[in-house]
Amino acid sequence: MIPLSWYLLVAAALFSIGLYGVFARRNAVAILMSVELILNAVNINLVAFWRYRTPEIPSGMVWAIFVLVVAAAEAAVGLALVISIYRNRDSVIAEELDLLKN
Amino acid sequence: MEFLKSLVELTLFDYLRQVWGNAAWVEVVLDIIGVVVVSTFCLLVVVFLIWLERKVIARIQDRIGPNRVGGKYGLLQTVADVLKLLSKESFTPADADKPAYNAAPFLIVISALLMWAVLPFAPGVVGVDLNIGLFYILSVSSISVVSLLLAGWGSNNKYALLGAFRSVAQLVSYEVPMILSLVVPILLARSMSTQDIIGAQLVAPFMFVVPLSAIIFFISSLAETGRTPFDLLEAESEIVAGFHTEYSGMKFGMFFLAEFMSTLFMSGLFAVVYWGGWSLPILNMILSLFGVTPIDLSVIAFGRLIGLVVFFVKMFAVYFVYIWIRGTLPRVRVDQLLNFNWKFLVPLTLVLVLVVAVVDKLIPAEMGVLGRAAIHLMTNLLIGFGTIEVLRQSARRKRLLVEEVETAVSHHDDHGHGDHGHDDHGDHAMHGADVVAAH
Amino acid sequence: MAEQIIFVILAVLTIGSALAVVTNRNLFRSALALMVTFLGVAGFYVLLEAGFLAASQLLVYIGAISILIIFAIMMTRRMMQTSEASFNAQWGLGLFAAMVVLVILGFVIGNYWPLAPADMFLQTRTPVSDAVIENSVVELGKAIVSPNAFVLPFELASILLLAALIGSIVVAWPPQEENEA
DSSP states (O other), rough: OHHHHHHHHHHHHHHHHHEEEHHHHBBBBHHHHHHHHHHHHHHHHHHHHHHHHHTTTTHHHHHOOOHHHHHHHHHHHHHHHHHHHHHHOOOOOOOGOTTOOO | HHHHHHHHHHHHHHHHHHHHOHHHHHHHHHHHHHHHHHHHHHHHHHHHHHHHHHHHHHHHHHOOOOOOOTTTTTTHHHHHHHHHHHOOOOOOOOSSHHHHHHHHHHHHHHHHHGGGGGOOOOOOOSSSTTTTTHHHHHHTTTTTHHHHHHHHHHHOOOOHHHHHHHHHHHHHHHHHHHHHHHHHHHHHHOOOOHHHHTTTTTSSHHHHHHHHHHHHHHHHHHHHHHTTTTTTGGGGHHHHGGGGGGHHHHHHHHHHHHHHHHHHHHHHHHHHHHHHHTTTTHHHHHHHHHHHOOOOOOTTTTTTHHHHHHHHHHHHHHHHHHHHHHHHOOOOOHHHHHHIIIIIHHHHHHHHHHHHHHHHHSOOOOGGHHHHHHHHHHHHHHHHHHHHHHHHHHHHHOOOOOOHHHHHHHTTTTSSSSSTTTOOSSOHHHHHHHHHHOO | HHHHHHHHHHHHHHHHHHHHHHOOOSSHHHHHHHHHHHHHHHHHOOOOOOOTHHIIIIIIIIIIIIIHHHHHHTTTTGGGGGEEEEEEEHHHHHHHHHHHHHHHHHHHHHHHHHHHGGGGGGTOOOOOOOOHHHHHHHHHHHHHOOOOTTHHHHHHHEEEEHHHHHHHHHHHHHHOOOOGO
C-alpha cells in the first residue's frame, strides 16, 4: 500500500523543479516546459486526493481534466507567441524581450 | 475427447488455471504468456502480410510477384528478406543525435504492439478488456508520432526532417476525424470497451447503422497508417524516403514492421467496430427479421473457435481492401491532403456526431434494435446525400467560374461578353481577375 | 509491496527526467525528458486507478503538447546553437526560492500526513468496491455535462479552447507585407 504523502511529496518535488525552471531558464520555450511541469504536479495532487478521499465523487478527476484543457490552450498560445516573437525579434530569450521597458 | 472438448470450451488460460491452481504467481505467468503469444503473433503475421501485399499488388499490376524462394508461390521470399535485413550492418550516421536516432524505431514498434492489447479475437479472448478500450488505442497510437519526430530530428538529414514534419502534420491532422468518427459507435454502444461494442452489434453491424462514420474512419485510418493515397510520408520523388531516409538494416526493418502491424491492427479495429468483430451480425440480422433468435457466439459450443475464424476472415477482408486501394489510387498532394481533412472531413464528422447524438436521444425506447438501426441508417444516408449535393453545388460554381473566365478572356477583343465585356482596359489577366473578383 | 516498488521506480523516473528538463542545455533533449516526465505522471494515474486520465495524459501531453513544443524548438532552431548560457543571472536565487517552496511543502505534507505507521488513518485509500472505480469514468462523464455539476466550466473550457485555437493561428500567422494590397 502506498501512503498518500508519497504522491504529495512527488508532486511537491515536481512543482519545485518546475518553479526553478521558470525562475532560472532564459529560453521562453524552456520556461513553457517548466510551466507544464508545474501543471502536472497539480494534477497528480488532484487525482491522488480524488482516489484517497472521495473516490465516489469524480470532482478531482474533472478538475484534473480542466487543468489538462488549460495546459493545452496555454501551450498552443504560448508557442504561437514564441514563434511570432522569434520571427520579429530573432530571439526567444525571455530577458532580451524588453521593448516596453525602455 | 474429453480433453478436446475442454480445450474448445475453455480457453487455454482456464485450462492452465485448473492445472496450476490459484496462486498469485499464476496470474503473472499467464499475463506474460498472453503478452508473448500476442506479440509473437503480431510480429510473425507481418511476414505473411508483406508476402500477401506483394502478391496481390503484382496481380493488380498484371505481374506474378514473388515466385522463386520457397516453392512456386514465393512463400519464403519475405523470410529471406528478413534474414537479409538482420544480417546487414546496423549503421548510424556520424552526426546523428544518437539517443533519438536509436530510440525512434523501438518506440514506433512499441506503440504499434501496445494497441493489440485491447483487440478482441474471439468471445472472451482479449488481452485486457479495458472500460476505456478505444480511447486507450487512440492515446497509444499517438506515441508513434513522437517516434517519427525523433527519427527525423535524430537522423540530422534535411530530407528526414522535412519528411518528419510532413508526416507529423498528416498524422496529427487525421487523428481528429478518426477520434470523432469513433465517437459515433461509442455513442451507440454506450461504452468504450471493445467487447461491449461487439456486444452492441449482435443483430446490426455499425457498418449498416452509421455507414458515414465507417467511411470517415476508413479514410482517416488510411492516412494514419500512411498508406496510399496518403503515402506522402515516403514520397520518393519529393523527400527521398521521408523520416527513415537514414535508417538501414533492421532499424529500417522495424519501421517497416510497425507500418504493417498498425495497418493490420486498423483492419482489425475496423472489423471490430463496424463489422461486429467475432460475432455474426449480418446472419443475425436476417435471422431476427424472420423472428429467429440470433446466434450469440459467446454462449454456444465451439463459439470461441467459430468467433476466431469469423474475426480473422473479417480482418483480412478489410486488409485486402487496403491493398486493393494501394494498387488502384494515385497519391494526393500535400495541400490536397490537409485541405481535404480540415475543410471536409472534420466539419462533416462534427455534423455527424451532433446529428447521431440528437437522433439517438429522440428515438423512443420501444423501437427495438432494428428500428433504431433503420432510423440511424436513414439519417446517415440523408447526411451523405446532403454532403454530395453541397459538393456538387460548389463544384458547379467553380466550373462556371472557370468557364466564365475563359470565355471572358477569349471574347475580350470583340467586346461581346455580358457585363464585363465593355471593360477594354488592361490585359487579359487583369480582366480574368475582375471576373473572379465579381464572383 | 510490488506496488511500492513500482511507485519508487516511477518517482525516480519522473523526478529525474524533470530535473533533466530544467537543467539540460540542449533544448531538444529537455523536450524529450519532458516526454518521459509526462509518461511517468501517466504511470502515477494508472497506480491511482484513473485509467481515463492516464490515457488523456498520453493523448494530450505526449501526443499534442510535446509535439507542439518540439515543433517550436525546431522552428527556432538557431537559438539552440548559441553558446550563451541557458540560465539567467538569478538562477541561484531561483534555486533558493524553489528549495524554500519544497521545504515548506514537505513540512506541511509531513505535518498533516505523517509517514509514521501509527498515523496511517489519513494515509490510506477510502475503501470502495471495485465497481465504484470501474464506474468512475461513467460518473466523470455525467458530472461534466450535468447542470448540477460542471456543465458551466465545461462549456467555458470549450470556449477557451476555441479562443486559444483562433488566437494562436492569428499570432503565429506570417506577417503580411504592408504594401501588398
